[in-house]
Amino acid sequence: MKEIKNLGKKIKSLRKKNNITLTRLSELSGVSQGYLSRIENGKHDPTFSVLLQIARALQIQIGMLYEEKPQKNDHINIIRKAQRIKREQPEKDYSHFEFPTTIKNRKMRAYITEPSFTPIHVTGNDERTYFVLEGQFLLNDEILQEGDLAYIDTDTPHSGASHGEKKARVLSVIYSYDT
Incomplete structure (x- = not known):
């Protein structure tokens, strides 16, 4: 809080x-x-x-x-585990961790997501990479296992959800052209 x-x-x-x-x-x-x-x-x-x-x-x-104090280096930003911010959307049974960096003009964002079992449709003018850390991740009609990676090209609509008995944990890296 x-x-x-x-x-x-x-x-x-x-x-x-x-x-x-x-x-x-x-x-x-x-x-x-x-x-x-x-x-x-x-x-x-x-x-x-x-x-x-x-x-x-x-x-x-x-x-x-999220910036609390200036970083020592404007080009390298270390985000400690304790600095991650957990965001939850209970109505969608979805949560993710944000890594709040202060690097100016960055185009990439990284998250650890815990997707719901209900597919969430994703669109946008960006490129995305999903790396499955734990569990199974359903990407459209493909099931990705722990250690699998998917690259999504710009402007490619897709949907993702946890699959199997437990929620997946997925590292998501997003390169956005309009930020």
């Missing part, structure tokens, strides 16, 4: 630093003003896609929303 409050404070601080009203941030991000207010007040844990919309509207890299 502390992470959610800190995230909200950081968004509010960056918004005010840039002299952007809540109404204007809503317009720029496409996120409702009420939802933004709940985020800023630490009352709602936003999804990654919402955070990405907010970061784009603030014209910052998403990692800056």
